[in-house]
Amino acid sequence: MRKKLIAGNWKMNGSLAANQALVEALVAGMPVQCCDVAVCAPAPYLSQLQTLLRNSPIALGAQDVSAHDSGAFTGEVSVAMLKEFGVRYAIVGHSERRQYHGESDVVVAAKAQRALAAGITPIVCVGETLAEREAGKTEEVVKRQLAAVIHTNGHCISEIVVAYEPVWAIGTGKTASPEQAQHVHAVLRAQLKAASTHSDRILILYGGSMNAANAAQLLAQADIDGGLIGGASLKAPDFLTIIAAAG
Numbered sequence: 001m002r003k004k005l006i007a008g009n010w011k012m013n014g015s016l017a018a019n020q021a022l023v024e025a026l027v028a029g030m031p032v033q034c035c036d037v038a039v040c041a042p043a044p045y046l047s048q049l050q051t052l053l054r055n056s057p058i059a060l061g062a063q064d065v066s067a068h069d070s071g072a073f074t075g076e077v078s079v080a081m082l083k084e085f086g087v088r089y090a091i092v093g094h095s096e097r098r099q100y101h102g103e104s105d106v107v108v109a110a111k112a113q114r115a116l117a118a119g120i121t122p123i124v125c126v127g128e129t130l131a132e133r134e135a136g137k138t139e140e141v142v143k144r145q146l147a148a149v150i151h152t153n154g155h156c157i158s159e160i161v162v163a164y165e166p167v168w169a170i171g172t173g174k175t176a177s178p179e180q181a182q183h184v185h186a187v188l189r190a191q192l193k194a195a196s197t198h199s200d201r202i203l204i205l206y207g208g209s210m211n212a213a214n215a216a217q218l219l220a221q222a223d224i225d226g227g228l229i230g231g232a233s234l235k236a237p238d239f240l241t242i243i244a245a246a247g
């Protein structure tokens with residue numbers, strides 16, 4: 001049985017004051033026994049969050065990581081830097097990075113590789129656009145995105161987390177139906193199984209307008225092992241409801 005993971009992706013939101021209020025409310029409201037929980041914060045707040053989350057059951061995540069180790073890469077953050085702040089997870093290949101920063105499948109795979117080498121769990125995002133779904137290309141797209149990560153990382157992929165995030169469902173209020181999501185998750189599960197003998201342990205999260213009202217139904221699907229939550233992770237009561245729904 002895979003232990004579920006609920007990860008918040010705060011995206012470019014927050015402030016010192018808002019982060020503190022949010023984390024204090026989360027820590028106070030965490031069930032005694034629950035799924036794994038993480039918050040992926042903007043890089044400037046990692047130090048603050050390392051302190052706020054100390055001795056809490058909530059793990060710290062980053063929203064991106066460089067594909068390089070160090071050097072002349074202005075604006076980038078390396079795995080070694082993330083490690084210094086106790087970061088356990090790093091989102092890689094989020095559709096907003098692919099779309100606005102031109103990240104290719106190859107770059108995303110290299111980022112996952114850097115994270116794995118440093119002992120940080122990459123949360124590898126895959127997902128189709130609305131045009132791709134309407135053209136019947138959903139499976140082709142997500143399989144291509146995941147194949148690049150498998151190709152680069154070989155047997156190490158048993159240590160990754162995958163997040164299926166249909167681009168058309170992100171921040172739109174349009175959630176994939178539990179059946180739609182489960183279908184794609186099963187496709188990804190089969191691909192992972194073909195690539196790794198330890199694929200059973202790989203979590204596949206769903207992301208895209210998951211919220212307090214729809215989380216339970218999505219999380220009840222056989223191959224949905226948790227959620228990557230954007231907007232609803234910024235509201236403590238909503239995020240706590242999703243955590244409770246994951247059991």
Ligand code: 13P
Pocket residue numbers: 009094165169170171172173207208209210228229230231232
């Ligand atoms: P929303 O939950 O705001 O749709 O965002 C999903 C997401 O992109 C998480 O990475």
